Amino acid sequence: MTLKKRLFLLALIPLILSTAIILFIVWQMVSMSSAGENDVDILTDIEALNSDMLIIQQSLANFSLSPTENNRLNTQNQLMETESFIEDLLSRLPNGEQSEQLSLIQSKFSDLTFTAGESLDQGNVSETNRQAARVGGILNDLYLLTVLADDWYAASVNETARQISFIVIFSLSAVAVIVIVSLITSMIISKRITDPLNRMLTQASRVAEGDLTVEIEESAKKSKFEIHLLNQAFSNMMLNLRDTVLSIHEVSDQVAGFAEDVSKKIVHLEESGSQIASSTEELAKGSQSISEDIQDTSERMTVLQSTFQQSEELTSRSAVKGNEALKAVQNGQESLEQQKHFTKEAATASSSIKKELETFSAFTSEIQEAAEFVREIADQTNLLALNAAIEAARAGEQGKGFAVVANEVKKLANHSSDATDKITSMVLNIQNGMSGILDAAVQGEKLSSHQLSSMNETESSFKQIASRVQSIDSELSTLVNSMQESMTYTVDVTSAIENISAVTEQTAAGTEEISASADEQQLAFKEVSQAIHQLQEMSLRMQSQLNQFKIPNRGE
Known part of the structure; x- marks a missing residue:
């Protein structure tokens, strides 16, 4: 893996974890908001249903007092609208006591609607008045439904509070996990970057002092990691420099021996x-x-x-x-x-x-x-050091150590060039x-x-x-x-x-x-x-x- 990918991965892991946590929190908040709105709508609809029942009771009572066509039509329309409203509310109530209570109310109201409808059509004032009295029983059932709804809403509020507490605890825990994971990842990646650089810095210092016995460890497998490539290039440079110095030593010995032989022959020729x-x-x-x-x-x-x-x-x-x-x-x-x-x-x-x-x-x-x-x-080493310095400058603060090593390699290349000039x-x-x-x-x-x-x-x-x-x-x-x-x-x-x-x-x-x-x-x-x-x-x-x-x- 290249140095660029390692640094990108180092920055990407905390970002991915943070994004996942934010998305989870947003999803939880949206869910709680949607559930809260639905709960409020149900409570409001129950109160509205209670008002409608009171209106129906009043309408039936009015018809029994004044059995006009207008009162009949208004009462029948009110009965049908309320029945539709009960069906809609029943479909939105969660399963449980509230649903059973509303089903009971729906059954009683359907019976009331049928009986009241006949009495309205027949103009039976006494029956209509009796049906108006039956509405009071339904209102009692609605009161019980309201009590159940209030209890359910209180439980829902407590659940929401618990979810909020869970989100807070989860967020803090996730932040702590992100920090720990980021620190561990940073330490691992930094160690894999700085350890080879420190080894190369020590070896380069010994080479700068003239010690060519330095043994450089080479990676067992091919790698695209720039630090490994730099280490390989430094190793090749060391081997070539060592071979060159050995060759010059051998040639120098040959020159000394040759000069001694020629000197002896010159003495013989002088004689x-x-x-x-x-x-x-x-x-x-x-x-x-x-x-x-x-x-x-x-x-x-x-x-x-x-x-x-x-x-x-x-x-x-x-x-x-x-x-x-x-x-x-x-x-x-x-x-x-x-x-x-x-x-x-x-x-x-x-x-x-x-x-x-x-x-x-x-x-x-x-x-x-x-x-x-x-x-x-x-x-070539100087050019490699220049490229490494450019890459270190691109990396910013995290590339300062790499820039220092690149500078040391550049100095070593300059020393090698100076020694080559002297030899030339x-x-x-x-x-x-x-x-x-x-x-x-x-x-x-x-x-x-x-x-x-x-x-x-x-x-x-x-x-x-x-x-x-x-x-x-x-x-x-x-x-x-x-x-x-x-x-x-x-x-x-x-x-x-x-x-x-x-x-x-x-x-x-x-x-x-x-x-x-x-x-x-x-x-x-x-x-x-x-x-x-x-x-x-x-x-x-x-x-x-x-x-x-x-x-x-x-x-x-």
Whole structure:
């Protein structure tokens, strides 16, 4: 039953009972009035009948003194009218002594009418006078009838007084019953309205304090009662809010774990970057040494051209230097392979960071959708509270308590909306931070790709250097074995050394670029580390905001 029907029933029950009592009193009063009028008419008619009998007696006496036609007709008419009047009065008298007495009078009067009628028609004055004397007997009977009627009227008046007393007592008793029934009905209906509202008010206060462990009793069967519907809506809102907070807790834990994993990977990448930078520095030193050796070899080849006599000694020394250069190139190739391995690991780590960040970005989108869902629930609750306030205003004084509860529900909906705004703001901050981290990860991936490409070029250059140094070593060996032929190839050797010097310079430049890329990569790693630190701080702030809610254990 709806609240409107309950309130209508509360007002209708006293009205129906009051109307029934009023109708009963009116019916009793009408009955008493009708009975009183009938009693008065009977008494009046008996007195009138007594007067008619006196008139008939006088008319018969007049006829006996003056037997005129006019007196005869008047007397006969009077007899017939009186006889009709007696019949009418007999039909209206209640059964009992009065009716029997009037029947006796009617019998005597009928006999009188018949005998007097004959004497009047015959003009028998003595008989008429005798019939006039008989009227005196009927008058005696009428006197007895009058006494009986007076007694009956007195009894009727007493009965009327008793009925009036009964009506008064009944009215007072009925009013008392109406008051008691109205109070009991009001208490029952009010209790059924206020008890759920008081329970919801207590539960809403606990929810407003952040206690989401509140258990709300739901009605076992479907009901159209607005209070039950409000309780059901409040229960659904509580369940949705509890699920949302639990989901945010889980996502926050995942964010914290993810940030910790990423931080560890960043530390590992920084260590790898430091190793790459160290290897690059060693490679640069080796390239510088190679360049110096090649320049020295070029100078010695120039001296070889001017002082060919010392060519054998100088050639031997050049062979030694060539072997050293070959070893340096081999060492450079090994360092380059190690650096290439580290670069691939850095690229893999950057790609992993990018994927993890994209996954986390999807989590933040789910958090934002959950927050929007909570906002929609708060808006619906606010609208329900507004409708409840309107219904309470329509109910007047009896709806004040309901209006207070509706106001509290509205405040709760506003608090939920404010909390949703805070969560949405935090999610936006997380998304902004994640966007910066994702950009940094993409930049690191690009730098790793460029570094890997540069390493491939450097490796190709080292292969060329190794090939050229091996060629130089072979030529120097040939030069030692055949000094006579060395003059012919001196120019070619000088040209080859110049090419080696150019390649060495290119290698040094590539090494410097690799070193710069490693520095940029370390800077990018630092930026990613700072962003991860900001993400952890935001996660802690979100945990602090969520700690104000008291929720059941995750396993419950």
